[in-house]
Amino acid sequence: MSSILIIEQVLNGLQFGVMLFLMAAGLTLIFGVMGLINLAHGSLYMVGAFAAAAVAAATGSFLLALGAALAVAAAVGAVVEVAVIRRLYATDHLDQVLATFALILIFSEGTRYLFGSFPLYLDIPDALSGPVTLPGGIQYPLYRLALIGVGLAVAVGLWLLIERTRVGIRIRAGENDREMIAALGVDISKLYTLVFALGAALAGLAGALVGAIQSVQVGMGEPVLILAFVVIVIGGIGSIKGAFVGAILVGLTDTLGGIFLPEFFKLFMEPAAGTQVGASLASMAIYILMSVVLVWRPTGLFGARA
Amino acid sequence: MIGGMRREALINLAVLAGLVAVPLWALAVDEPFTITLATRVAILALAAVGLNIALGLGGLVSLGHAVFFGIGGYAMGILAHHAQTYTAVAEWPMLIEGTKSMPVIWLVAVVASALAALVIGVLSLRTSGVYFIMITLAFGQMFFYFAISWSAYGGEDGLSIYVRNGFPGLNTLVPIQFFGLCFAILCAVLWLNARLMRSPFGLALNAARQVPVRVETVGLNPVRLKLVAFVISGAITGLAGALFADLNRFVSPTMFSWQFSGEIIILVILGGVGRLFGPVVGAAVFVVLEHWLGGLTEFWLIWLGVILLVIVLFARGGLVGLLAGRSVAHD
Numbered sequence: 001m002s003s004i005l006i007i008e009q010v011l012n013g014l015q016f017g018v019m020l021f022l023m024a025a026g027l028t029l030i031f032g033v034m035g036l037i038n039l040a041h042g043s044l045y046m047v048g049a050f051a052a053a054a055v056a057a058a059t060g061s062f063l064l065a066l067g068a069a070l071a072v073a074a075a076v077g078a079v080v081e082v083a084v085i086r087r088l089y090a091t092d093h094l095d096q097v098l099a100t101f102a103l104i105l106i107f108s109e110g111t112r113y114l115f116g117s118f119p120l121y122l123d124i125p126d127a128l129s130g131p132v133t134l135p136g137g138i139q140y141p142l143y144r145l146a147l148i149g150v151g152l153a154v155a156v157g158l159w160l161l162i163e164r165t166r167v168g169i170r171i172r173a174g175e176n177d178r179e180m181i182a183a184l185g186v187d188i189s190k191l192y193t194l195v196f197a198l199g200a201a202l203a204g205l206a207g208a209l210v211g212a213i214q215s216v217q218v219g220m221g222e223p224v225l226i227l228a229f230v231v232i233v234i235g236g237i238g239s240i241k242g243a244f245v246g247a248i249l250v251g252l253t254d255t256l257g258g259i260f261l262p263e264f265f266k267l268f269m270e271p272a273a274g275t276q277v278g279a280s281l282a283s284m285a286i287y288i289l290m291s292v293v294l295v296w297r298p299t300g301l302f303g304a305r306a
Numbered sequence: 307m308i309g310g311m312r313r314e315a316l317i318n319l320a321v322l323a324g325l326v327a328v329p330l331w332a333l334a335v336d337e338p339f340t341i342t343l344a345t346r347v348a349i350l351a352l353a354a355v356g357l358n359i360a361l362g363l364g365g366l367v368s369l370g371h372a373v374f375f376g377i378g379g380y381a382m383g384i385l386a387h388h389a390q391t392y393t394a395v396a397e398w399p400m401l402i403e404g405t406k407s408m409p410v411i412w413l414v415a416v417v418a419s420a421l422a423a424l425v426i427g428v429l430s431l432r433t434s435g436v437y438f439i440m441i442t443l444a445f446g447q448m449f450f451y452f453a454i455s456w457s458a459y460g461g462e463d464g465l466s467i468y469v470r471n472g473f474p475g476l477n478t479l480v481p482i483q484f485f486g487l488c489f490a491i492l493c494a495v496l497w498l499n500a501r502l503m504r505s506p507f508g509l510a511l512n513a514a515r516q517v518p519v520r521v522e523t524v525g526l527n528p529v530r531l532k533l534v535a536f537v538i539s540g541a542i543t544g545l546a547g548a549l550f551a552d553l554n555r556f557v558s559p560t561m562f563s564w565q566f567s568g569e570i571i572i573l574v575i576l577g578g579v580g581r582l583f584g585p586v587v588g589a590a591v592f593v594v595l596e597h598w599l600g601g602l603t604e605f606w607l608i609w610l611g612v613i614l615l616v617i618v619l620f621a622r623g624g625l626v627g628l629l630a631g632r633s634v635a636h637d
Contacts, residue, residue: 037436087619093436094367098575099618101568105611113605226447226564233440280455287448291429294441298433 004138009259010252015144017251018151022206023228024235024243025158026199032238033174033195034089039100040080041203041228042221043107048073048204049211049220050111053120062125066208073204074197081196086189104222112218119215122208147209154202155244162240171195175238227254230290236303245301250286257285314630318583322493325590329485341481342553347586347593348488349549354573354585355495356542361571362580363508364535365515369567370426370442373449374540376562377422378415378547380453383465383557385411390468408473408487411548419544420537427536431529446564453559464558471552478552488549492586495542500582502538511535543570572614578624587625 027041051072056065084103088096124143132142162168170191173181182188207221214220231250235242262278269277281288293301325344332340353375360366388395388404395402405411430441454462470478478484502508514521514528521528551557560566569592577588595613599606621628 031436037439084615084619091618093439094361094571094575094579095618095622097367097369097439097568098571099615101572102611102614102618105607105614109605109608109611113608222565226443229440230444233437233444237436276455276457280452283451283455284448287444287451290444291441291448294433294437294444295429298437300437 004136005259007134007136007138008140009255011140011144011148013252013255014248015147015151015251016255017248018148018155019206019210020224020227020231020251021151021244021247022154022202022209023224024231024247025155025240026202027228028232028235028238028240028243029171029195030199031232033171033178034085034192036085036088037093037096037100038085038199039097039225040103040107041199042223042225043104044073044077044200044203044221045207045224046107046111046218046221047076048207049122049216050115050120050207051204052208052211053122053216054115056122057120062123062212065122066205069204069208070201073207074201077200077203078193078197080200081193085196086192089192108218115218117218119217122211122216124212143213150209154205158202158240167194227286230286233300234290234293236300239300239302242300242302249289253289254282254286257282261285314581314583314626317587317626317629321583321586321590325489325586329482333482338481341485343593343597345481345485345488345553347590348485348492349546349553350570350573350593351586351589352488352492352495352549353543353546354570354577354589355492355499356539356544356546357570358539358574358580358585359499359502359542360536360539361574362584363503363511363515364532364539366532366536366539367439367571368442368536368539369439369564369571370444370446371540371543371570372562372564372566373426373446374419374423374543375547375550375566375570376449376453376557376559377419378544378549379551379557379561380459380547381415381418381544382411382471382548382551383467384459385414386467386471387459387465406469406471408471408478408552411471411552412545415544415548416541419547420541422544423537423540424533427533427540431533431536443564443567446562446567450559450562450564453562460558462559464556464560467551467555467557470555484553488553491545491549495545496582496586503582507531507534575624576614576617578626578628581624581626581630584624584626591625 023041023045026044027038030036030038030041048069052065052069055068056062059065080103084099088099128143128146130142131139132145134140160168162171170181170186173186174188174191174195178188181191206224207216210224211220227250231246232243233246234249235244235246258279261282262275265274265278265281267274297303325347329341329344332338332344353371356374357368357371360368360371384395385404386406389406390404393404395404426442426445430438430445433441453459459465470484472478473487476483476487478487503512510521510526511531511534514526514531518528521531547561550561573588573592574585575588576591577584577586595610596606599609603609617624
């Protein structure tokens with residue numbers, strides 16, 4: 001177990017974490033501002049990835065593909081908000097879970113109908129392909145490094161948007177007291193559509209970026225969705241800061257657990273059994289982390305309300 | 307209102323009669339597949355009746371009930387796997403052998419899933435609302451990934467059981483006999499459920515869902531009431547899991563998947579939350595839709611999604627609520 005391997009895995013964990021953050025930020029904003037559990041957030045991730053793959057195949061440009069992912073996901077998000085989601089704000093969580101579960105079915109099967117069951121591929125742009133040498137002689141894929149950069153940039157941008165702009169003030173006001181800001185003359189339903197579209201665009205961006213290192217296929221959104229839920233629950237629902245901390249924590253736990261837990265159990269068990277136990281524990285590690293956090297702090301690390 | 311009650315009772319009777327009549331008709335015209343579909347309805351209904359006790363009576367939105375379904379399934383799979391390979395389940399601290407006997411398997415399934423529900427319930431009930439939904443989902447994922455990596459019992463591929471397990475006095479390989487068994491269990495559990503709803507415990511639970519503070523004021527502990535409901539609920543869903551595994555003679559990690567947890571919620575909502583027969587109606591409609599729409603188009607899930615959306619947005623109270631009126635609906 002060399003230090004190079006450890007640094008590589010930490011970077012992989014960070015990369016996974018910041019991509020989870022893109023998903024989780026939208027989810028947590030939507031819950032914080034509108035009080036809505038959106039299971040269909042993973043579908044928007046998938047929509048972004050498919051839009052990017054289709055545009056990249058047609059034009060060959062990765063930048064255009066990213067633009068398309070953002071635009072299409074935001075547009076689909078806005079349409080869904082106006083057509084369906086808007087009717088769910090006043091209902092209980094059970095109805096929200098069901099209606100958005102129904103949306104997953106519609107989106108997944110609709111995409112299968114349009115694009116077929118076979119995965120599409122999105123290539124890493126030439127400028128970002130190949131490895132880069134980091135200080136200390138570590139070879140690391142440039143594209144993954146770029147993902148970490150994009151994720152951190154989005155995190156900073158989001159923080160500036162929420163803390164430093166007028167729209168951000170409205171969003172924070174909407175989180176605290178939606179009746180009051182409606183009374184102050186802010187068009188609350190337009191704000192809701194905007195927040196939903198923003199969350200959708202972030203999910204679409206994540207889908208497109210990750211689509212280039214994995215395959216683009218129907219159902220790709222749900223595993224990420226569940227992880228993003230784990231992230232926001234650990235961080236405290238509604239808190240962007242919590243989403244960031246939770247995302248990094250989950251990304252690192254999952255990546256490092258998969259490498260080190262089997263090694264750890266091999267120290268005092270037979271190699272085969274140790275690998276087995278370590279691998280099963282590693283696949284459950286983030287869920288164990290989440291239940292420990294919830295049992296310890298029932299509203300998450302940075303959560304204010306139940 | 308008495309009228310609403312009586313109408314609901316009539317609907318309930320009609321549903322039961324239909325669930326018996328269809329397989330009998332299928333037997334007469336020799337359509338064994340239809341009997342299998344009816345058995346599927348009875349088993350899924352049982353799973354949903356279990357969930358309905360937590361969801362409808364206790365107000366606990368559990369997105370992790372697949373855990374109990376899966377535990378029931380694996381209880382059957384593990385015991386029958388050892389019986390068919392003539393190996394012991396455990397040799398230490400005492401010798402435990404596999405079995406092909408349904409009553410023993412059911413007992414193990416019920417006890418194991420009740421224990422799991424107790425542990426998950428104690429931890430999850432510290433939270434509420436959306437956090438409760440998420441923590442039950444997390445437990446579901448834990449079991450799902452554990453089953454995938456548990457290579458001793460097939461890992462991702464699951465376990466096949468060659469011959470359906472036996473029940474004294476019956477030939478369970480005959481579809482109509484296995485249906486009769488599942489139907490009898492469903493009826494027994496429905497009867498227990500009806501008694502539970504009217505019992506002091508059921509009434510207290512109902513109150514704990516609606517106004518926990520008042521329940522506390524009269525000296526009852528709402529969390530403990532909900533915990534008991536969660537354990538009963540998990541045990542019933544676990545029993546359904548064992549039967550489901552026997553129906554397919556196959557268990558796999560998909561029994562633990564969160565999509566399945568979502569599906570059982572759909573069954574309950576489709577029929578009507580908190581209604582005694584809501585889950586039965588929901589399961590019947592779901593299996594018919596799956597079979598009928600699935601035959602019409604490869605993309606039948608789109609239409610299931612649309613139907614579900616319409617029900618959530620426009621027909622709150624589910625199908626039983628739609629037919630029987632809202633007079634006895636909860637909340």
